[in-house]
Amino acid sequence: MKIVVPWLRELVEVPVGTPELADTLGLRGFEVAEVDRARDVIDFEITANRPDCQSVIGIAREVSAAFDTPLRPIDAGPVARAAADPATAATVTIEDPVGCPRYVGQVVRVAIGPSPGWLADRLLAAGVRPINNVVDVTNYVLLEIGQPMHAFDLERLAGRAVRVRRARPGETLTTLDGQARTLAPDMLVIADAERPQAIAGVMGGAASEVGDRTRLVLLESACFQAASVRRTSRQLALKTEASIRFERGVDPGAPLVGIERACTLLVRIGAGEPIGQALDRHPAPPAPRAVRLRRARLSGLLGFEIEAADVERILPRLGFTLAREADGWTVGVPTFRGDVTREVDLIEEVGRHVGYDRVPETFPVLDRVQRGLDPRAGWDRLARRVLAGAGAFETMSFAFIERAAAEPFVADEPDTLVAIANPLSEKFAVLRPSLLPGLVDAVGYNRRRERRDARLFETGRCFSTRIAERRRVAFAWTGAAADEHWSGTARAVDFFDARGLVETLCQAFGAAIDCVPAERPYLVAGRTAEVRLASSGTTIGVLGQLSPAVAAARDLPAGDEVYVAELDLEPLGRAAAALADLRVQPLPRHPSVVRDLSLELDERLPAAAVRGTIRQAAPETLASVREFDRYQGTGVPEGRVSLSFRLTFRDPERTLTDAEVQQAMDRIVAAVTAAHGATRR
Amino acid sequence: MTDPASLERVRAEFLDELARAASDADLRALRDRYLGRKSGVVTSVMKAVAAAPAGDRPALGRLANELKRDIDARIAERREALAALGSAIPRVDVTLPGRQPLTGRCHPLTQMRERIEEIFLRMGYEVVEGPELEDDYHNFEALNMPADHPARDMQDTLYLAAPVVSESHTATVLRTHTSGMQIRYMQAHQPPVRIVSPGRVYRRDNFDLTHTPMFSQVEGLVVGEGVTLGDLKGTLASFARDFFGPDTAVRFRPSFFPYTEPSAELDVSCFQCGGRGCGVCKRTGWLEVLGSGMVHPAVFEAVGYDPERYTGFAFGMGIERVALLKYGVDDIRQFYEGDLRFLEQFPA
Structure with a gap:
């Protein structure tokens, strides 16, 4: 949210310069993305819980609390109206009060033209393109008080009627951006007597757009249900300044203020004259809300003593009303603070403005010994220690891979691949069934960078529809069996280097293993073994030379021999648990x-x-x-x-x-x- | 001119020269010089003894003979020692490189993660791990993020094409944070709780220099009676000083997370410039490293804890982000490429 500082100063007394203002609000919960000194604009990142601060007035209230200075009133009428005239009268009907709790319409006779310079400049500084005086005023009100508004060309609305209703099957609408859109029946629309003219809270329609020849407009200032706007905006993949605010929740008290503020500005710049009273449809105004704030809870949660004076200074500046109680206050919540529903929300408000720098550094009481490291994390650690100690480098690869890379590893049951519904691209379409595709690609990556010798390993989860997720460790070894040395001990890696590494790894877990001839579609026949626990015969993994076909598919040269192994960590971990009961053997006393x-x-x-x-x-x-x-x-x-x-x-x-x-x-x-x-x- | 003292001087000179003899040739020369038939030093001494007064002659003669035998023996001994040392065993060029045993490394993200785990283990935390395939309830709903909640936009989610059933649950999403494990832990344990849950998490983020759709987190949770925001601040400030260095300054800023209230971001003073402002900290002097807050009462209600009785705090940090900052890595993808030229740069 770009806040134009001179605009802000119209709404509240700011006793400091722009840089200090940015720093102060930065420590009150409004992270500063950028300070534009030339235009005197601060760009704040507004968190999702504070739609009220997507406006100058919202930030003004924060300034008021931060510096304990008063707000300056906004001139929002009420404005004198021309007498109602049956020839221009409009009707407003809410047919879906859940989707639209409040709708205020106002007929205005307008003279379309460019906005005065000050108005256009202010919009430009805030990052909004000026269009014409009427549209600019609606945007000005949006930025100033956070109330999204829309202007319909009233003479284009059939029957001069506004009906807020759900779209009917098959209805279409060309929106202001020129896109023809098919509407779904759960989308809320603003329709005239015949057809939709706007998608409620998202974007207006081209047919009723305000143009140079528009003489009468209907100003819309409404409140739409957050979830409904959010769904529609997502379904249409259409985000606007209005939808961003509505889906976080706008102030149900603001629509009428918005109309009066807009009319005030239209009159002031000579762009229009309101006709007749505002048409305010508000079938079920929400009851005023109050939340209890206990002093003991306030200090107890923040961890230090908060003065009553601080509470009674901060909360009213933010727009809350206070009534003292024996143990604290009953706090009236203003309509623009839909996010405040519980005591903790108030505690945060007080804490923020007292300042987190005043929170002491203490420690929670430790009254029992915790269990320490998750044993499964311990297995990963042990496997990593052993393999790194034996000369391999740990890599990490993405858990999602392309289907073609995964398929050789589940050749017998391709249906077990876990697919992602909304992958970033086809390269990340399925979850890895094995750690080996990632390792093979890492070998290839190094090979293309003149590294023929690679010993890589990874620990991580593998996925299948059958077992959900399983912890594994795997390695890939290609090139030299040992580093090159002038004494000429170089030798290419072979099956038995790989098997030795598997043996070393399993030994560290206290597991004796057997290697049994086996076949895997991704490994070379006759150079493939299942790794089994000697104690139970359970297969815990596989070991062998990578098939040249799989290697070639991942752009590895045909002549490269790559040896790989992959083991389940769970059975190894269970074997390691038995090491806790280790008893030493007596040393031999007689020669062998x-x-x-x-x-x-x-x-x-x-x-x-x-x-x-x-x-x-x-x-x-x-x-x-x-x-x-x-x-x-x-x-x-x-x-x-x-x-x-x-x-x-x-x-x-x-x-x-x-x-x-x-x-x-x-x-x-x-x-x-x-x-x-x-x-x- | 010959007396016992002069014999001792000869012996001392001989020992001195013997010590400097480094080869067989040196020893031959030494022998010639002392025991040579014509002009050997000892030979001259013998002649002088013969010319000495008759009364002194027997004693002097004995000493001279002793000297001669001693020199003879020491030269022989030295010759053997030299033979054992040098001439029989070939020399090596000690300046040639050695034959190193194979050495590998753990990944820098693993090293970071374990450092973080160790600090919290020392502070008495339990390290717990949970599933990466998660259900909507544990990933969102129990964390005060019901369906259609705008905060779900903060974490764009990767969904599974079809639910995956395991013993514990039916998963529909790739977890967007490890917070689901905190819910699982609280469902299974009564307070006090003191855990950290590290692991990989997934978000539908496009690749750029600081984002990948998979990354690693460490999250923490403390629940008990009377746990305060001060406890949160003290714990995380201590962690930051331990992890980033004892001179690290910390700063708490209010923020928003649906599952905590109040919420705070933790900034640490930039370890590159010490807080003066540089490229790493974008001239602010501060680096944002942790999100945190007091556990939202709605979360306690979801797991059946009484929010009036118990309070707690939670925090989370991205390991990649810390590693990027700490090691000056300028592209996060390097962590996931397996490039040995990159991996070899980190300590063993």
Whole structure:
């Protein structure tokens, strides 16, 4: 709201200059967007609860309270009228008193012409384009007292009638902006005897627009229901100075004042003469409202003692009336303060003008220990710590993505994608079903900026119609397995780097995992694994090489190998909870015996199967078994592979003898030979 | 001319030179100088002993022999030490770069969020998280924003094309703030309440340098008997001094939010210029960082708290906004691009 300061000074005594005025009101709840020193205009941001301050008079009341100076009265008649004349008489009927609680009409004989310079300049300073003297006066009143007004060319209104009613099915109206609009039946219109002539509270119609040849106008100064104007304005995507004010609520006491002020100005500038009395339709005037204000509550909520004198100075300056009571006041609420309905609203009014700088800095009493961090936030933290510590960079991407980017990740059930009804664009049409599309795009983003090596991770929610939302962690790794170094240790990342990172992550949550061959449409066949909890066999995620087709669709070069993994955090978090019950194992008191076992096997045989057979065949003294070498080439027949295991035997109670370890080894070799056709190398 | 004192001087000189010997060659030269057959220092001493008076000769001879053995042994010892140190183990160029273990980073917004969480955890708050897919009741209605309320325009909403059902609720919107979690918490707990709820929120804002349709917030809520606006001011001022620095000045300005009354914005003195006025604070000396207020009685009524008995305050801040200001980032989209050149600039 642009406030022209000289205009404001006409309405209230302002004891300071414009900059200090802006600063003071800035600390009273009216944020200053801009001070235009050249035009002497302050642009205030008016919050949604203060439609009364979308006007000079509203700001004047705030100035009056802020500086304790009196308001200066506005000349608003009543103006002398020419006698009513049946030849010019109009009728006003409210057919929908809910949508329109009050409608005031006034017939005025006018001489259309340009406005005088002072009037036009003032409108221009406030950011309103002058049109002609009559329209300019209605805009002047709008800016001055916040009452939206409209002028109809009375001779264009069929039957010189005004009917405030809902639109009928199929009715249309060409509005002042030249747009032909089809009206919906729940829209409130101002109609003449035959058809709509204006959309109530939003915009007038072109057919009854005031023009150079207009001789008689009907001035409209009305009050329309906020919700109704808001709905209509939204449906038509049409916001105007009038609709902005009506949808926040205008003063039901102002319409008549608006008419009198407009007539005063029209007479003063020689633009017109009112004929007959104002036609004020106000079927159910609201009862005066009063709100109790208790002194104890006032000081108790603000946190410091407020003097009665402050209350009795501030509230009347803002237009409230006070009646003293034993414990405070009964406060009469003026019609322009529809936002004040409760005691707290009054407490805010007093607090604002006493000044928040006087509020002391205290602390709420803490009388119990709170629970601290949400465990789920703790899972995110742990995952981030581990992955950042292992060399990955955390990224954040938008939760909404384009459908084409999402679809490969839900290929088997595309209906589970959660779509947004009103997305910003097709690029943000659905909620991500996986963190991987975002990571893949981040890899691509870096790739296009000469970064071939990227280790990125993200934690966040994924969405589907089936599970609503789920917390996940995911990473993508491409390029080098380690940073380039002059000693030549560089190597490209492979499946086992990615798997190692998954293992490290799960270990941090205390979860042992198995990787089981699997298939996913977005991952390379034969390089895809489901990640399962070793304890329960529950699948908690997936790991593998990104399919070149998916990579290419996101503009990644075909030759780039991108390894990705994505895990659900909830099962990991539950595993981590068990760590709270950790008991340490006693340290071994007897030496262990280590034996290496090299086997020649069918190359398609999963190592896990051999490991399983070894475990089954071994006595309890087998403490660990781990692959340490895998070889194919000279000396190993085609289709076979040499796989070496390191077996560690240990007994907590005694030192094992060579003989018993040898016996165990013999049993193991026999078992793998029988089960897998292995030969010992 | 030969006496025990002069023998000790020879020993001292030898030790001095030995300390400076750094190579095998040095040791050979040293040996020649002291033990050489023709002109070695000790050889000369031996000759002088032979010429000494007969009474002194046995004692001097013993000392001289001892000196000779000592020098011999020390040179040998030194040679071994040198061999162990240098000549056998190849040198490295210590000026070459080291082999660093892989190191990554948490996102700057994560770092900001955790700093904020830690401050409130220290002040005795519980950190709670809630759903991102929310229903109209928790996102708007219980927060004193009934349908057709103009304040709903303050937060342009992204709606789901179809309701999404979960165990707890039927969601229709992407939450526009984390306040819904505050409602959920109050529905499940009786006062006193002291929580912060961080998380991602969504608004139908077009992209520009300071807006993205998804961003992160931390909101807080305190409810109890006798909680005042002063408590709000004290808490947030302490937070601001902790987060932005001990010399930070704070300023409260009245504002409007449908779910608080009275409402206030918190400004902090610009940490770039210290309040003198600069480009960061648009010459005002102040930066707006937090919205806050006393919980509106209608919110308490919605969750079944008695607004006569309980009062409380709530606050909220955008993490991106604080991070933009704090790090001097000029385009908010950088937080969401995953550009490693950007991410690598933040501390580990």
